[in-house]
Amino acid sequence: MKTEIPYKIYLSEAELPKEWLNLRAFMKDKPAPLLNPVTLKPMTEEELAKVFCDELAKQEIDDQSKYIAIPDEVREFYKMYRPSPLIRAYCLEKALGTPAEIYYKFEGNNTSGSHKLNSAIAQAYYAKEQGLRGVTTETGAGQWGTALSMACSYFGLDCKVFMVKCSYEMKPFRREVMRTYGASVTPSPSITTEVGRQILRDYPDTNGSLGCAISEAVETASGLEGYRYVLGSVLNQVLLHQSVIGLEAKTALDKYGVKPDIIIGCAGGGSNLGGLIAPFMVEKLEGRENYEFIAVEPSSCPTLTRGKYGYDYCDTGKVCPMAKMYTLGSGYMPASSHAGGLRYHGMTSTLSELYDKDYMSARSVKQTEVFKAAETFARVEGILPAPESSHAIKVAIDEALKCKESGEKKVILFGLTGTGYFDMTAYKAFNDGEMQDYVPTDEEIEKGFGTMPTVNLK
């Protein structure tokens, strides 16, 4: 008989991974390289090092090293909140009446409230090691900005955050958390940068966008001695750092002899999903296991399910390198959604390539269904989930209910990336019955594709 599985599986601090897993190194068909938007040639490490820290530039282009050591200083910080718990959703299983076993890897038990801290602390560490004075970044919903503020505070680095103006105004509490950790938070567009002033001249009433905030952050870093720009998703380096999620989850499941049939995660830029699936995908790539992977995205921003695979700009301002990815076009304007973390027009190149080669599937879901699932989950499992994470909950519940019909005892694993404490405006809209769903028309999708590069890029 199997050992009884506890509600929460905590690994010991000694079991914390010592290396990150570099999924690309295991792929025969490598994700396409980043391109210089001017020369249209692959970005070199030297070019990347003008924007990113040296070590991160190196990690960004390294698709050969299968494992990369986690620096001791980063592991020490991880110990303050990792290993994160793998939770058996006994109460949810009971509430659904499903024969399925449901597990979730919970990344919300830290003050940043999400998995973002896993990469933020790594990026801050490399910046510190290089002797930099500070870093700049952008934040939309605010989770990444919060995580980076905490990481910079820990290493004594200056942290300048450009926060999309509408979030800055609608999420004053997120902003205040960042300030408490010593970061400076500027609403974007701002008058502190050339690109910000230009946008304010052209669109004086704009609420800002992630694209604009990225451009402001990059411009600010390049104009200051001892600063670099850092980013919380999409990049290869971020997926690498987030592999700690999947590595811990797999170790915990292996300990109890549990093998998942389905692995589910929400997908915005792909950082959490890429990290969660990493060690499992390796086994699938090597033909040793046949897990089913499901990426869940909002119907309002259906990058994988309705996007195109090709080279595109990563930001609206087109100052960043171009990436080959599933994309809706950098000019696609996702309708306002409460899952701000999933409103990115593209998908990290590694997941795009794996999706294109049918190693994983994708589903898009409507936000009212997502909040219904969030409410069900919160009431039985206790944890109030972030809207982003709730996309994964929705599909996990769907799959568990399919098992109820078929009688199959599948094992479902999903990533619970964060908590919803700073998303109560969204919950209020749901509680008041005032939440709207949005599914773009084919015309809107086509319009977004029209903003993709016209040059011939294979």
Place this chain on the structure above:
Amino acid sequence: MKTEIPYKIYLSEAELPKEWLNLRAFMKDKPAPLLNPVTLKPMTEEELAKVFCDELAKQEIDDQSKYIAIPDEVREFYKMYRPSPLIRAYCLEKALGTPAEIYYKFEGNNTSGSHKLNSAIAQAYYAKEQGLRGVTTETGAGQWGTALSMACSYFGLDCKVFMVKCSYEMKPFRREVMRTYGASVTPSPSITTEVGRQILRDYPDTNGSLGCAISEAVETASGLEGYRYVLGSVLNQVLLHQSVIGLEAKTALDKYGVKPDIIIGCAGGGSNLGGLIAPFMVEKLEGRENYEFIAVEPSSCPTLTRGKYGYDYCDTGKVCPMAKMYTLGSGYMPASSHAGGLRYHGMTSTLSELYDKDYMSARSVKQTEVFKAAETFARVEGILPAPESSHAIKVAIDEALKCKESGEKKVILFGLTGTGYFDMTAYKAFNDGEMQDYVPTDEEIEKGFGTMPTVNLK
């Protein structure tokens, strides 16, 4: 050599306590009984059972049973978030440069964000067992209301929360969490009760008070078939349930052979402090150990440090039983403070008696000092603490700095009762340099004493 102590000590679910510890049963000098405010005689179990659930009425007057079994259903719920971690504050120690060892028992890793859930789930369980339909309560800062909403949702009970009007308006997100868990939240004073209507007639512009909200909740429960009133602090039953905090902390420390010299907790009504110190205080009462216990209260509501020990009303409306306690008088109006959970005029009778007999000491601290300590803690330990909990942090840091001066390697344990995610308005005031301190004048304190009962009660 001692085993190396990890950052976080997690007990296994099997080590979760099976019994609560009833501290009163170990006291030679028992805390004085509750009195009927009309007859001035000790409240009987029957009288209490008109307001509280039967089992809770029984627990309220039981000062003989040393241990009371935790029902299986409550232990199952506890497993969703307990045992809570005991954390070694390595980073804080390093930042302070102190030879002291600092540990904290962290109760904030659950959606209610505080230790309140420990008693909420117990109280909801007994209500369910008794076949009740629902419960009523009041909430100020909102932590208790949130915890009770979660507990009621789990057991399928209706939950009616009267939320002090100024909190209802200033903390809409707290309110929304309660609604997400299915509770109805009414701003108090309201037109739904006799006492509420009376207060609104007399003071149409009132912002409400805890005293009024209590009276509304009690009136509502007594007018509805199958409802009882529940309370989140001050009562003996609450201290009993909260003993799970101290029991876990002691088991975890014992495992590593660590004995605290100083045990520190913030004190509002006394529920968290009473729970944390319970098993340690037993050893002190029995003369086996000589721990130093420190209750920390805000300078704006200095119940222990400047209060009187005597019988007093528990609520402003004087509908509840009278308790013998350290008190500032039920008519004392604490200046607005950001630590709403510590603004109660009295102190639970058990702690009052122990303090009176010099088994513990007390200190009052100013809120700007408290937020400075909170900021220091957040930046090095990661966790963003609740303003209430930060009172304990402040004194823990003070004691650690004393050790730095003296070179003593004391072991300090404090209770980190909750997180500050819903207190960012307070943090903003601090970040903006706009936070005020408040120390009542002797005249203000005397005025409060004037509202104590004039009858001769020993």
